[in-house]
Each structure stands twice: as structure tokens, then as C-alpha cells.
Amino acid sequence: MKKIFILFVALFFYSLSTWAQIEKPVTWEFTAKKISDKKYEIHAIATIQNKWHVYAQEAGDGPVSTSFVFSKNPLVKLEGKVTEQGKAKFAYDKNFDSKLKFYENKVDFVQKLTLKTKANTIIKGTVNFMVCNDQKCLPPTDVSFSVKLEDK
Numbered sequence: 272m273k274k275i276f277i278l279f280v281a282l283f284f285y286s287l288s289t290w291a292q293i294e295k296p297v298t299w300e301f302t303a304k305k306i307s308d309k310k311y312e313i314h315a316i317a318t319i320q321n322k323w324h325v326y327a328q329e330a331g332d333g334p335v336s337t338s339f340v341f342s343k344n345p346l347v348k349l350e351g352k353v354t355e356q357g358k359a360k361f362a363y364d365k366n367f368d369s370k371l372k373f374y375e376n377k378v379d380f381v382q383k384l385t386l387k388t389k390a391n392t393i394i395k396g397t398v399n400f401m402v403c404n405d406q407k408c409l410p411p412t413d414v415s416f417s418v419k420l421e422d423k
Contacts, residue, residue: 294409296320297402301416309389310350311420315339315380315398323404324373327355328380333367335401335411339380342395347420350383366408373403384420391421 300316317325330336339353357378363370386392394417401411 296323296404296409297325297400297412299398299414299416301418303394303418303420305422306383309386309422311384311386313382313384313394313418315353315382315416317374317378317380317400319374319376319378319402321376323402324360324375325378325400325402327359327372327374328353330373331367331371332369333364334371334403334408335399337380337398337400339382340397340399341382344392344394346387346390346392347394348385348387350385353380353382355380386420386422389422391419394418394420 296319298318300314300318302314302316304312304314306312319325326334326336328337341349355374355378357374358376359372359374361370361372380398384394395415397413397415399411399413402409
């Protein structure tokens, strides 16, 4: 009888854990690429699961557009705005009653910057994004990042 009770409890908790799994259809990778003396690119690469999409920085009316906030660092000067590298799609979305710009599969957001000195440092920040599929949208999510800038 004791074995049956333990088996029942184990199955109950297993079913709860599978039922309560949080959907995470986007994974992020953050890297730094040195492009010349004191000049770098920060790459924020979003890998998006099949049938999901992430909105562009200027997505259109309705969804939360992807945005970046970089923490202040006196050793770093940001150059321009974050650019998007990927195959952008434009489509009318009846849920938002708007034509929207988004990315499927993968998108690379790139921020160029210059180091003011040769000292190594870290650039930190947060990306805020919203992900949807044909049936639903997940709430906007913040992902913090920290990338080393080293004079190699």
C-alpha cells in the first residue's frame, strides 16, 4: 500500500511539473566582436522556435517592439542605434489590426560602440521583447545581459 501511495504522489508531482512548464520560445546569445582598434559590435542573437516570431524595434501599432537599454559605462560610447540583421517579414495581423514587422527563426541585433580607453570593461543592459505565434502572444519579457570587452 505504501508503494502505491508513493507512486501516486510521484505521478501527481510529475504531472504538475509538466503542466506548469513556462513557454520560452526565444533564446538569446550575447557576444562582442572587435572590428578595429577600440571599436566593437555587441551582438544580441535571438533564436526563435518554429511558428513563433519576435517583433522588430519598430514593429508597428499594437505589440511591444523589441527594445534595448544599455547601462551607463564611462569607458564606452555607443555609436548610433541598434541595427537588425535578419530576414524581416511584414504582415497584417488581425489581432492588432495593423501591418507588423517581425522576425522568425533568427535575428541578430547589433550595437556598435567605441571604447574610450584601452582598458577592458563590461557592457551591460537589458532587452525587452514580445513573442507571438498564430494563436497567442506571451507577455513582454526582459532579459539582462553582460558582455566583456577585451583588447585582444
